[in-house]
Amino acid sequence: MMKNKINIIALIINLWAITTDVHAGFQDKTRALGLELANGAAAWADYNNDGWTDLYAAGTLWENMQGKRFKKITGNGEGIFGDFNNDGFLDLFTWNPIRLIQNNQGKTFEAVPLPELPKTTIRGACWFDMDNDGFLDLYLGGYETWPNESFPDMILKNQQGKQFAIHWKQTEKIHRARGVTACDFDRDGDTDIYVSNYRLQENLLWQNDGQGTFTNVAKSFGVDGDYNDNVWTYGHTIGSAWGDLNDDGFIDLFVGNFSHPPAYQDRPKFYMNLGPKEKFHFKDKSKAASLAWQESYASPALGDYDNDGDLDLFLTTVYAVGSGSIRNYPVLYRNDDNWHFSDVTEEQGLAKLPPTYQAAWADFDNDGDLDLVTAGKLFVNQDNKNNNNWLKVQLIGDGKLINTAAIGAQVRVRIKDRILTRQIEAGAGEGNQNDLILHFGLADSNVPVSLDITWPNRKTVNKTDCKVKQLVIVPYK
16 A cells, blocks of 8 residues: 555656656746846847857847857947948947947957037937838937936948938927837838837827838827827837737737826737738737736737747736835736637736836857847746747848848748748847847758848848758858
């Protein structure tokens, strides 16, 4: 009898161990990796071109030492990476203070003069090539000095990698921007801009004509937010993110609205891109997505953490305790297809994180799954032991027609009846940046795949026979 009891206990322990292993989730490896992270905006980028993605968090640059540890390099201010002079090394734009910092061959950094800017406060910006001249421009979101001052958004035009000039400054109805993110959502060969605005103001979708002229089409395309005529309100949007959430080849939009309890304030939005048949307008799929309300939602980051092929959602919160003494915590929602998402925060080891605006994905240890930096911690993905396959893609521009980091390019992979779509972006959420190397989870597919690449100038290339579980590097030709 005693022997049977021992065997049953052993069986229970083994089953528990297997279950724990399957759902290993994320583990906090911050200290083990030598990191001392502050809780500010984060950007992933390989600044020294050694093949290991480095981390710039809360204004401090940490060099990735082959995925085993990080080495502190320097500090400047929160910012995002882009190669403004096309020398093959990623430079840095920061907004606190406002500076352009040139990367000299991955060894030293020096400030480069910017044009004299009007008084401003910035919480988010993005790199993009607005006119396809091969050089990255900058969109700066103007915020506020509470309570009375609002500052205009601006576009800085890159002058052939030598300097910048103010191309455009917002003059009509100045908003209070938080996050800025770019995408050629209508697939017409030029990059458009989505601006997340705070203080119950409508969000902006700037449609690009390819010549550097932008028209706000947010309302007509259905992504300005919900407006209540009786109360005059939209939402308090802090950050948004582009990503193909239903694997149909068209890039959708998630808007992470902070909202107080009154129902008329805009909740977070899942907007489905309806594609060319509906002229790339959007449909609100928020009800189907089943995202539970929290008051202080802030900065979203989309990434396929479980390598099943679809983009999952991590969304931060910035109140520890909200209205009615309700606790607020960042959440991880797994994409279950058909616009339904499940809360897996606790299951994946990310429960009860503190308030943060920090959220960005990258495979820093090159093991094929995405890791997450948030709340001043680096969470290492334990791969979930699901045996799903993956592919990573690095595009390299020629520095003449295409910026060297290929920011603005899109890549599509077909798996059965799904089209997995990823884009290279330099700015998402509020002031964060995911890795510039694209990551595709391939689920259980183990056959070679083809890449359909759309470069920022609309040139398309097909690269066939790409074997799984590898990094594919594609230069522009």
